[in-house]
Structures are given as structure tokens and as C-alpha cells.
């Protein structure tokens with residue numbers, strides 16, 4: 001059977017963190033053997049919120065290098081930069097004629113951005129979901145490994161694809177968000193407020209580029225409390241978050257011991273030591289992040305290799321994208 005096509009994109013708007021790793025990159029790595037994978041750096045999308053391009057190149061390089069360091073094999077997948085694929089921009093143009101101002105204004109991400117950057121409500125921000133749809137359907141993808149926050153963008157991508165098919169003929173399959181077994185792991189900031197973030201909340205976010213001492217410091221400062229009031233308490237979310245992290249990077253028996261200590265603790269009989277838990281977590285986290293950080297730094301520093309990789313990715317992505325665009329032009333009678 002022909003392998004299914006998968007597309008996903010990461011915006012290069014800052015440093016990749018543990019949330020990106022466990023929410024997206026780990027799934028990419030799992031998918032690379034079973035699917036035709038197209039993974040890209042969404043640098044056009046980043047211009048909707050980050051018009052300053054001084055640091056864009058190094059961000060793009062870092063995202064590519066970190067994905068490889070996390071286990072993506074650039075020989076197996078197409079790993080590319082969005083702006084290297086002009087076919088996406090052309091399809092975006094056609095899809096723009098099939099998308100309506102009203103529906104675009106209603107999307108939650110747009111409304112959020114209007115609130116967070118009222119001085120720069122540009123048209124690119126409004127048509128962000130159109131560009132994302134073009135990213136996906138230019139490869140005629142059916143699976144898109146993304147987090148829960150992308151459901152609405154995926155639904156819009158299906159709408160645009162469906163409208164195109166209805167008007168011009170059956171060109172695009174419907175793309176759906178995909179994750180292994182629905183066990184999407186949510187990783188909160190270490191201060192217990194919101195998610196880890198590429199650019200905000202930096203002291204509470206663990207980045208794949210953090211050095212050992214930074215990791216240690218951030219984890220030791222993570223929010224805790226005096227311990228549970230009663231045995232077998234439900235964990236407050238910031239404590240649950242530490243256990244989640246522990247379960248991701250520590251050995252099973254280590255996690256089990258802290259679980260046991262937590263469940264046996266009550267007011268006046270605090271068996272669990274959050275200080276010890278954090279020390280253990282810090283060391284195991286360092287063991288997890290260090291090899292990724294070191295490998296990524298090595299790859300990123302080698303400009304020649306970076307450029308070769310990026311070119312190879314673009315060639316793979318353009319090969320299928322231009323095929324799609326050929327079909328699109330034919331079905332739209334734009335072939336003169």
C-alpha cells in the first residue's frame with residue numbers, strides 16, 4: 001500500500017522547548033518510517049507576528065538542527081523551509097479567493113492576535129489559516145501531527161480544500177489532525193502558569209538549547225507547596241506537571257517511588273520531599289536535553305551542511321508540490 005502523506009510545520013519564532021518536543025517532534029520521529037513525511041519551518045508564518053528578520057536565519061537553522069538532533073532523519077523525510085517552496089505561495093493565492101473575510105475574522109487565533117498586537121493587525125495575520133491550508137494541501141496530505149490548539153486551523157484547511165474540490169474538481173484529499181492514541185501530553189510552565197512558550201515565560205520554560213546549569217536552576221525554582229493535606233490527594237496541576245516531566249525523563253522505579261511518597265503524605269506527615277524530587281528531575285532532565293543540545297549545536301554550526309540539508313529538503317518538497325500545482329492549474333483552466 002502507498003504510504004500516506006504527512007505534513008507539519010513549526011514556526012521559528014523562538015527556541016524550541018519540551019512542550020514542542022513531547023507535543024510535536026517526538027511524533028514526527030515516530031512517523032518517519034511509516035509515512036511520507038513533509039516537515040517544514042514556517043518562516044512565512046512567523047512574519048505575521050515577527051516582522052524583524054535579523055534573527056530569522058539563525059532561528060530557522062536552529063529549528064532544522066534541533067529536529068535532526070531529536071531523531072528526524074533528513075534522508076527519510078523532507079525537511080525544508082517554507083519560503084523555499086514558491087508553489088505554496090501560488091496555491092495560497094488561489095485559496096485566498098475561496099476564503100471569506102467573515103470566517104477568517106472569527107478564528108480564535110486571529111482574535112487573540114488582534115488583542116496581543118493591536119498595532120499590527122496585518123492581512124497576513126487574517127489569512128494565516130489560508131497559508132497553513134496551502135502548506136498542507138500542496139502536498140495532498142491526509143495527516144497533520146499537531147496539538148489541540150490547531151484543530152480550528154485544520155478544520156479551515158478542510159473547508160478550503162472542499163471548496164476548491166467543489167468548484168474545480170476533485171484535487172485534494174481531506175487533511176486531519178493526527179496524534180498517536182490521543183495521548184497528547186500537556187506540559188505547563190514550571191511556575192504553574194500556562195504552557196511553555198518559544199518566546200515568553202522563559203524562566204519557566206525548558207528549552208532544548210538550555211545548558212545544564214540553567215536547567216538545574218529553572219527546575220529548582222519550579223512552583224511547589226508544603227505537600228498534600230490528606231493521603232492519596234489529587235495533585236494540584238503544578239505538582240502534576242512535575243510528575244509528568246519526571247515520567248517523561250526518569251526511570252519507572254524513580255517515578256513510582258515519588259508517587260508512593262506523595263500518596264502516603266498528609267499534613268503533619270510529609271513524606272514526599274519536593275526538593276529531592278526536583279533534584280532528581282533536574283539531573284534526569286539534563287541527561288535528556290544535553291545530547292540533543294550538543295548534537296544540534298554541532299549541526300547548526302556547520303553552515304555548509306545546513307545549506308546542503310535545506311537544499312535537499314526543498315528539492316523533495318518541491319517535487320510533489322509542483323505536481324500538485326500542475327493539477328491545480330489544469331483543473332482551474334489556467335494552463336495556457
Ligand code: TRP
Pocket residue numbers: 007008009010011042045131132135136144146150153
Ligand atoms: N500554525 C502552526 C502553529 O502555530 C504552524 C503551522 C504552519 C503548521 N503551517 C502548518 C502546522 C501546517 C501544521 C501544518 O503551530
